[in-house]
Amino acid sequence: MNNLTAQQNAVTELMRISPIADELADRFGKAGHKLFLVGGSVRDALLGRLSPDLDFTTDARPDAIQRVVAGWADAVWDTGIEFGTVGLSKRGMTVEITTFRADSYDRVTRNPEVSFGDTIEGDLVRRDFTVNAMAIDLSTKKFVDPYGGLDALRRKVLDTPATPEESFADDPLRMLRAARFASQLSFEPAPRVVAAMTDMASEITRITAERVQAELSKLLLGEEPRRGIELMVGTGLADHVLPEVPGMRLAIDEHHQHKDVYEHSLTVLEQAIDLEKRHEPTSEPDLVLRLAALLHDIGKPDTRKFESGGGVSFHHHEVVGAKMVRKRLRALRYSKDVINDVAQLVYLHLRFHGYGKGEWTDSAVRRYVTDAGDLLPRLHKLVRADCTTRNRRKAIALQRTYDDLEQRIARIAEEEDLAKVRPDLDGNEIMRLLGLPPGPLVGKAWTHLKEVRLDRGPLDHDEAVAELRAWAREQGIEPKD
Structure with missing residues (x-):
């Protein structure tokens, strides 16, 4: 995709939402102000995936923005007005219009000392990545791209408009956003971005747990969360956000088929996502399943025991892991429901391996179903995803054994209504x-x-x-x- 084609694609996509954009541009123009579609809205237009939420920027100050949209918008709110942002809705679309910004940061928190700017170029340089530092002048439908965002988008590279050191010092959450975009958009961070993330990883501790959790969840719900997790671990960011994940590199998988438990867990995550897409192709990504897949073996380092003869065991790692999951997810301010569900999946994920070749009694099958409760469909996926052996015969045997268990569950459920035991x-x-x-x-x-x-x-x-x-x-x- 060359730059001209990209511009044409974006303009085509822009025309789809042009009634609202054109109406706004006309109103701002008549009031003597410029209006630009900006940031993620432009990036998504270029990618052909424009969302119903649009971001605009303007030289108008917040009070002037309110006057321009008064009587036109279906609803207006000013919750972000201290940062120069006026929110509104129009015909089902959510719009945010922000005055050009020229902020500075105290570099102790991520809170900016808000000051308003006078140029679009000055506004764009303070944004997180060049792919988010593009704008469309709505009066002319022309691109404004002073920092090479189109070229970065074409090459799928994440870089910063200013130096990454300046950008991340201003707002360390941008480092985690880099990992999130790696997952969501399959972008590769520029070498200087990776270097700055590695040097500045500890700065993420300036960010509140709630904001970290929000970015981590978006990363896990992306198309390729493995990319984002690997970037976090490789730069040391995970040491401050999810230290248990890089900690799994210390343990050897009991099957001796994988580099380590960390690599095994990433494979389980990918396989769980494949099962998720196969069985519920129209459903939203499943955060609980993905967290459980990534964290199901975090108890192994703490339970590792070297056996005589060279073997390694991890007895009761599911019990230890469930407790560790609760502690970590609480620290990240996840909801009680998410914490309970993920911990229970981690606790139950190993139970199937006692099934053998079908030796369980019907009583044991009932308990498996009852203990899983509403989590049973997720537990099915997690257990199947946890089979990562490269021995094809063994993998097929495990899957067939689980097929047998599911068939028994279905038979007993039909006879006894297990969901209401x-x-x-x-x-x-x-x-x-x-x-x-x-x-x-x-x-x-x-x-x-x-x-x-x-x-x-x-x-x-x-x-x-x-x-x-x-x-x-x-x-x-x-x-x-």
């Missing part, structure tokens, strides 16, 4: 039969009957009553007649 007697009937008031003993009886249900499958009513009465006698409770 509950005791054969409810709490009210337990209280009536045992003459108990509501309280802990009722809960214990309910739990006991559920365990029996998992072990033996559904009981008829008389069997369930007999089981409850037998349990009650063992507890010193005399059942009612």
Whole structure:
């Protein structure tokens, strides 16, 4: 794609949203101001993937922006006005219009000392990467590209308008954004960008956990998260964001088929994404599955044991790993639901390997399903993705064994409705039969009957009553007649 073709593509894409852009440009022009489509909006237009959120920049000051859009926009908000940004919506599109900026940074936090600029070139030089430092003058439909963004986009290279040292000192989060763009857009950072990230990796600690988490999640949800993770690990950025991931390079995979557990985990991540796309091609990327795939073996370094004869074991690494996942994801301010789900997948991912060649009883299959709960479809993908052996015969055998387990789950589920496994007697009937008031003993009886249900499958009513009465006698409770 040469620059002329790229410009033509962008203008074509621009025409698709031209009613709003043209209307805005006309209003700003009549008020004596210039308006530019800018940043990610231009980049995405060049890539043919324009989103419904548009970014504009202008020489108009914030109060003037508000006057221009008053009466035209469907809604206007000023939550970013202290940074020169006015937000609005129009016909279902979200628009942000920001006054030219010429900020400086204290380089202690990532908060700019806001000052407004007078030129588009001055505004663009303060942006994170050259591919985001392009603009379209809406009055002429001409490109403004003072820092070579089009050429960088064509070559799929991430570089900075200013020196990367200046850019990252101003806002260290840009280093993590580089890794995110590597994942989302398959871009390769320029050598000087990689060098600056390596030298300045510790600066990421200036950034709040919430902002780090947001960028990390976008990275993992990209098309090629392995690229982003490898960039983070290679530059040392991961040492401050997800230290457990580079830490896995210390452990040797128990199958001795991979360079180390780190490489194995990246392969599992890729294979989980392949399964995700194959089974739910129209669904959004699955953050929980991807986090679990990347982190499923983080407990191995702490549980590594060298056995006599040269072997290596990692006993209970799934238990240790689940605890480590909870600690790390809490530190990154993930939601409680995400933390619980990822930790449970890590905890359960190894259980299948006790299945052998189908030796599990139906009771064990029920427990597998019950413990997984709503996570069962994700657990299926994670376990299948965790097979990374290069021995084709062994890989086929493992997949067939898991096929057999899934078939058994389907059969038992059809017979017993495993999704709703509950005791054969409810709490009210337990209280009536045992003459108990509501309280802990009722809960214990309910739990006991559920365990029996998992072990033996559904009981008829008389069997369930007999089981409850037998349990009650063992507890010193005399059942009612």
